[in-house]
Amino acid sequence: MKECRIIIMGFGAVGQGIARAISLKKAMIKQDYGVELKVVAAADSSSSAICQEGLDEMMLVHIKNSEGRLSAYRDCGTNMSGLDVLDAVEYDLLMEATPTNIETAEPALSLTLKAFEQGKDVVTSNKGHLALKFSEVTQAAEDNGVEFKYEASVGGAMPIINFTRDTLSSCGIESIVGILNGTTNYILSRMTSEGSSYDITLKESQELGIAETNPTQDVEGIDAACKTVILANSLLGIDATYDDVEVEGISNITSQAIELAKKDGYLIKLIAEVSPKNLKVAPRLVKMGSSYDVSGTLNMATIKTDLAGEITVMGLGAGSLETASAMLTDVISILKTKY
Amino acid sequence: MKECRIIIMGFGAVGQGIARAISLKKAMIKQDYGVELKVVAAADSSSSAICQEGLDEMMLVHIKNSEGRLSAYRDCGTNMSGLDVLDAVEYDLLMEATPTNIETAEPALSLTLKAFEQGKDVVTSNKGHLALKFSEVTQAAEDNGVEFKYEASVGGAMPIINFTRDTLSSCGIESIVGILNGTTNYILSRMTSEGSSYDITLKESQELGIAETNPTQDVEGIDAACKTVILANSLLGIDATYDDVEVEGISNITSQAIELAKKDGYLIKLIAEVSPKNLKVAPRLVKMGSSYDVSGTLNMATIKTDLAGEITVMGLGAGSLETASAMLTDVISILKTKY
Known part of the structure; x- marks a missing residue:
C-alpha cells in the first residue's frame, strides 16, 4: 500500500478541519485511490506533535481544544514549530493552513518555499503568498518539480480554481x-x-x-x-x-x-x-x-x-470542515497524478 | 506531435457545434496539451465525409448547411453512415452526437459498443443508452480498457458530472x-x-x-x-x-x-x-x-x-457550441490522461 505522509501546519479552524476531514475520509481514500494518508506532524504557532508512525487525527483536535497546545499530545508533543518541523520528520505533503498575512506573506511563504526545496508537494488555504508573490511561488513549485494546489484560498468550499x-x-x-x-x-x-x-x-x-x-x-x-x-x-x-x-x-x-x-x-x-x-x-x-x-x-x-x-x-465561502474539504480534494488530485 | 483522430457521428446542432469548437480550439489544444486533433470522418443520418488526412471542420459545417448532406464534401463524400463509418477509417476517438432515442437507445448504443470493441475512446452527448443501459455501457468501456465520457448528456454546458x-x-x-x-x-x-x-x-x-x-x-x-x-x-x-x-x-x-x-x-x-x-x-x-x-x-x-x-x-442547458464545449472538455481530459 502506497503511503502519503502529511504535515498539517497551522492548527486553527482550518487545520482542525483538515484533521477531521482526513479522519472521516482516509478509509474512502485508501479504498478508492489505493493510498494511505498518515498525519506525521501537526503544528500550531508555538508547538507541535510529531510521530513518524502517524498521529491520531481526532486526538490532535481533542488535545488542541482541551489543552490549547499540540505539545500536550502524549509522547509526541514538542516545542518545535514552523520551519523546524519540516526538518524533524519525513513527509511527502505539506498541508499549509497558517493565518494569511498580507504584509509579509509569512509564515506561509517560507514554509512553502522550504517544502518545495525539499521536493515536497504543498496544498494551501493561505492567500498571503499567492496575493503578493504568485508567480515567484508557482515558479518555485515548477522548478522543483512538485505539485502546488490552492483551491481553498478562494471561496472556501466553493470550487472555483479546479472547477x-x-x-x-x-x-x-x-x-x-x-x-x-x-x-x-x-x-x-x-x-x-x-x-x-x-x-x-x-x-x-x-x-x-x-x-x-x-x-x-x-x-x-x-x-x-x-x-x-x-x-x-x-x-x-x-x-x-x-x-x-x-x-x-x-x-x-x-x-x-x-x-x-x-x-x-x-x-x-x-x-x-x-x-x-x-x-x-x-x-x-x-x-x-x-x-x-x-x-x-x-x-x-x-x-x-x-x-x-x-x-x-x-x-x-468559509467553515472549518468545508474549507478543509477543498484542500482534501486538492490532495486527492495529487494522489491521482503522482501516486 | 501526437495525433488524436476523431469521428463526429451525428451532424445536427451538436455535431456542427463540435466541428466549430474543434476548429476554434485545435491550436490551443496543440499548444497546451501537445496533441493535434484531426477530424477524419463526420457522418449525418444518411451520408458522410471521410478523409484519413483530415477534413476541414468549418467546411463540414458549410457543406451541411448549404447542401443538406455531408456527402457533398468534395472528394471525401460517401453514402456510408452509422456503423460502416467506424470500419472505413482509422480513428482514435468517437464523438457521438446522434439524437437521443429513449425507446431503443439506437443508434448510440450500437455505435458506442462497436467503438469500445475496436478499442476506441468515446465522448457522447446522448442520453438514450445511458438512461436505459448505464451499467452495461460503462462496464463495456471498462472491459475494453477505453475511456467513456458523457458530461454533455446532462445540463449541456453546465458542468455537473466532471464537476x-x-x-x-x-x-x-x-x-x-x-x-x-x-x-x-x-x-x-x-x-x-x-x-x-x-x-x-x-x-x-x-x-x-x-x-x-x-x-x-x-x-x-x-x-x-x-x-x-x-x-x-x-x-x-x-x-x-x-x-x-x-x-x-x-x-x-x-x-x-x-x-x-x-x-x-x-x-x-x-x-x-x-x-x-x-x-x-x-x-x-x-x-x-x-x-x-x-x-x-x-x-x-x-x-x-x-x-x-x-x-x-x-x-x-443547451446550445450547439455550448454543448460541444462540454464534449471538448471531455476530450481534453482524455488527452491529459492517455496521450
Missing part, C-alpha cells in the same frame, strides 16, 4: 465576477433585511463570530482583493499582485443607500471583478433575483467563457 | 436537486411573467425554436428523467434505469396555479431529485429568490455533500 481549470478546460475565460467574501455579504444582507446601520450590524456580526474582532481585512475588501489577484493569476494568466487591485470596502455603506437601492429593485453587494481590463473590488448595485442575489455568508462567482456562455457557481 | 467527480472528490454526495430541462423552465418562466396559459406559451416557445414540434420529451419530463438516471448512476452509484424514475411533466400546470403560488412568494418549477430515496421529476413549489429561481432556458443543480455543504452550479 474552471478542469471542467471548463475547453473554454477561454473572459472574466470572473462574484462575491468572494462571506463576512461582508452577511453584513450587507443583514443591513438589507433589517434596515440596520453598518456599525450596529458589524457589532452583531462580531458577536455571532461571523466578523472578526479586527474586521479590517474583510470589511475593507482586502480579503476579496487577495482572492481577486489569485483568480487573475491562476485562471486568466494576468501577472498581477495585490497592489494592482482597485479596492473599496463596505464601511461607508449607509442603511439609507441600501434602502434607496431596494426601492428600485436593487441590492448593494461587495463585488469582485477579474478581467484583463479590471481588477477591482467595490460595492455595486445588483438586481434583486439575479445570480448575485445570494444572502448570508455564501460566496458565488460567474465565469464568463467564450464557448460555454456564463457558468455560475455558489457555495459556502 | 462533482473532480472538484468535489473529497465529499460524499447525498443528493442532487435541480432544474435539468431548459425548455420546460422557459415555458414555466414565461407563464409566470406573462400570466399566459400553458397551451399558448408552448405554441410561442415552438415558434421561437425553444420547444420542438413534438414537445413530448421535454414537457412530459422524459428528458429530465433521463438526466436524473444518469446522475443517479454516475454520481450516487445508484444502479437505476429510466423506469425507476417517477415522472410528472408540466402539461397540466395552469396559469391559475402559477398565480396562486406567486401570491405566496413561490414559483412552480420542474424539479429533478436524485437521492438514494427518491428518483423523481415533478413540478414543485420553490421560493422566489432561492437558488431554484432561475429563468429562461438555464439549468441549475444543487449538490448536497457531507463535507462541503451545498454547492450550486448554473449554466446554459
Whole structure:
C-alpha cells in the first residue's frame, strides 16, 4: 500500500478541519485511490506533535481544544514549530493552513518555499503568498518539480480554481465576477433585511463570530482583493499582485443607500471583478433575483467563457470542515497524478 | 506531435457545434496539451465525409448547411453512415452526437459498443443508452480498457458530472436537486411573467425554436428523467434505469396555479431529485429568490455533500457550441490522461 505522509501546519479552524476531514475520509481514500494518508506532524504557532508512525487525527483536535497546545499530545508533543518541523520528520505533503498575512506573506511563504526545496508537494488555504508573490511561488513549485494546489484560498468550499481549470478546460475565460467574501455579504444582507446601520450590524456580526474582532481585512475588501489577484493569476494568466487591485470596502455603506437601492429593485453587494481590463473590488448595485442575489455568508462567482456562455457557481465561502474539504480534494488530485 | 483522430457521428446542432469548437480550439489544444486533433470522418443520418488526412471542420459545417448532406464534401463524400463509418477509417476517438432515442437507445448504443470493441475512446452527448443501459455501457468501456465520457448528456454546458467527480472528490454526495430541462423552465418562466396559459406559451416557445414540434420529451419530463438516471448512476452509484424514475411533466400546470403560488412568494418549477430515496421529476413549489429561481432556458443543480455543504452550479442547458464545449472538455481530459 502506497503511503502519503502529511504535515498539517497551522492548527486553527482550518487545520482542525483538515484533521477531521482526513479522519472521516482516509478509509474512502485508501479504498478508492489505493493510498494511505498518515498525519506525521501537526503544528500550531508555538508547538507541535510529531510521530513518524502517524498521529491520531481526532486526538490532535481533542488535545488542541482541551489543552490549547499540540505539545500536550502524549509522547509526541514538542516545542518545535514552523520551519523546524519540516526538518524533524519525513513527509511527502505539506498541508499549509497558517493565518494569511498580507504584509509579509509569512509564515506561509517560507514554509512553502522550504517544502518545495525539499521536493515536497504543498496544498494551501493561505492567500498571503499567492496575493503578493504568485508567480515567484508557482515558479518555485515548477522548478522543483512538485505539485502546488490552492483551491481553498478562494471561496472556501466553493470550487472555483479546479472547477474552471478542469471542467471548463475547453473554454477561454473572459472574466470572473462574484462575491468572494462571506463576512461582508452577511453584513450587507443583514443591513438589507433589517434596515440596520453598518456599525450596529458589524457589532452583531462580531458577536455571532461571523466578523472578526479586527474586521479590517474583510470589511475593507482586502480579503476579496487577495482572492481577486489569485483568480487573475491562476485562471486568466494576468501577472498581477495585490497592489494592482482597485479596492473599496463596505464601511461607508449607509442603511439609507441600501434602502434607496431596494426601492428600485436593487441590492448593494461587495463585488469582485477579474478581467484583463479590471481588477477591482467595490460595492455595486445588483438586481434583486439575479445570480448575485445570494444572502448570508455564501460566496458565488460567474465565469464568463467564450464557448460555454456564463457558468455560475455558489457555495459556502468559509467553515472549518468545508474549507478543509477543498484542500482534501486538492490532495486527492495529487494522489491521482503522482501516486 | 501526437495525433488524436476523431469521428463526429451525428451532424445536427451538436455535431456542427463540435466541428466549430474543434476548429476554434485545435491550436490551443496543440499548444497546451501537445496533441493535434484531426477530424477524419463526420457522418449525418444518411451520408458522410471521410478523409484519413483530415477534413476541414468549418467546411463540414458549410457543406451541411448549404447542401443538406455531408456527402457533398468534395472528394471525401460517401453514402456510408452509422456503423460502416467506424470500419472505413482509422480513428482514435468517437464523438457521438446522434439524437437521443429513449425507446431503443439506437443508434448510440450500437455505435458506442462497436467503438469500445475496436478499442476506441468515446465522448457522447446522448442520453438514450445511458438512461436505459448505464451499467452495461460503462462496464463495456471498462472491459475494453477505453475511456467513456458523457458530461454533455446532462445540463449541456453546465458542468455537473466532471464537476462533482473532480472538484468535489473529497465529499460524499447525498443528493442532487435541480432544474435539468431548459425548455420546460422557459415555458414555466414565461407563464409566470406573462400570466399566459400553458397551451399558448408552448405554441410561442415552438415558434421561437425553444420547444420542438413534438414537445413530448421535454414537457412530459422524459428528458429530465433521463438526466436524473444518469446522475443517479454516475454520481450516487445508484444502479437505476429510466423506469425507476417517477415522472410528472408540466402539461397540466395552469396559469391559475402559477398565480396562486406567486401570491405566496413561490414559483412552480420542474424539479429533478436524485437521492438514494427518491428518483423523481415533478413540478414543485420553490421560493422566489432561492437558488431554484432561475429563468429562461438555464439549468441549475444543487449538490448536497457531507463535507462541503451545498454547492450550486448554473449554466446554459443547451446550445450547439455550448454543448460541444462540454464534449471538448471531455476530450481534453482524455488527452491529459492517455496521450
